[in-house]
Amino acid sequence: MQDFRFYPQTLTNREIEEVYSARIPPLHAQTSCRCPSSHPRVHPVVERYCIPNGADDTTNNRMLRLHPHAHPLNYINDNDIGTAWVSSVFSSPEKLDQGVSITIDLESGQYQVFYVILQFRSLQPEAVRIQRKTSSTSAWRDWQYLAKNCSLFAMEENGPLVNPDSVNCLQFPSDIPYTNGNITFSMLTPEPNLRPGYNNFYNSATLQEFVRATHVRVHLQGQYHTRAPHVPFRHRYYAVNEITISGRSESSLPVVFIRPNYSASPS
Ligand SMILES: [Ca+2]
CATH class of the missing domain: 2.60.120.260 (Galactose-binding domain-like)
Structure with missing residues (x-):
């Protein structure tokens, strides 16, 4: 028998890891993330850009995370x-x-x-x-x-x-x-x-x-x-x-x- 559970909302990757490992993964705070909901993912290589979920790293569909004149x-x-x-x-x-x-x-x-x-x-x-x-x-x-x-x-x-x-x-x-x-x-x-x-x-x-x-x-x-x-x-x-x-x-x-x-x- 498998133990199935149903949740009204999708768990995040972090929550899944917590459930299965009983361990809270280290939190990496990014105070200046601000990716818009249309492009919710920080580009894995060039962190100044946000890209849509599921998009390839090479996508041209990307947005700057911060104002072009921001220099944090x-x-x-x-x-x-x-x-x-x-x-x-x-x-x-x-x-x-x-x-x-x-x-x-x-x-x-x-x-x-x-x-x-x-x-x-x-x-x-x-x-x-x-x-x-x-x-x-x-x-x-x-x-x-x-x-x-x-x-x-x-x-x-x-x-x-x-x-x-x-x-x-x-x-x-x-x-x-x-x-x-x-x-x-x-x-x-x-x-x-x-x-x-x-x-x-x-x-x-x-x-x-x-x-x-x-x-x-x-x-x-x-x-x-x-x-x-x-x-x-x-x-x-x-x-x-x-x-x-x-x-x-x-x-x-x-x-x-x-x-x-x-x-x-x-x-
Ligand atoms: Ca730099």
Whole structure:
């Protein structure tokens, strides 16, 4: 005999899983979903679009989830280079010098991180400070400084890396593009100085400790070009297409792209 039950309404996939497994699946909150009832499904690959139920991924019958001029923070990590987070416009060069911090929670615990890549749509900041935490309760530790003039941080340009966990300030190249530039911090090979022990990673406990992180914080300060006279203040904002953090958990060998949680202050 089968045990048949009838319900006046269709159960959702989530409810079916709860009934059969007695387990509540983890909830993934999407505060900016807003897919219309005609296109109720978030596109599985390009999350900025909604598509009808039953439609193939390749359908042209799709709608933007948000207004085309919306630039929410989750666009900074939606794996879509066509979307960007945009900060508010800074009212003065002084406010721009104070900058903005983007905090990244790697969520699933501690990772060995090998790259942090920032892809900008706007004019680039003149100074970037990258920090890490190795647990939710530990203090922030400096990881890398990058700047047009490292004197801003009272550091020398491209200073030597004496130890595997030394921190220096990398000077930005002179040919910074107006748009679509990117900043890459490579933990092991921060050119032009290679990190001591980079080619002997598994035998350097200090270096293995140096790449560990549960949280990453990126502080952007100042901006190229907008200090010049007659530049309209409305150009004083940051727009970031993607922040990519590449690393791996210590129990798994392949390098993965981490999909973390972000927050920004001030936005
Ligand atoms: Ca994006």
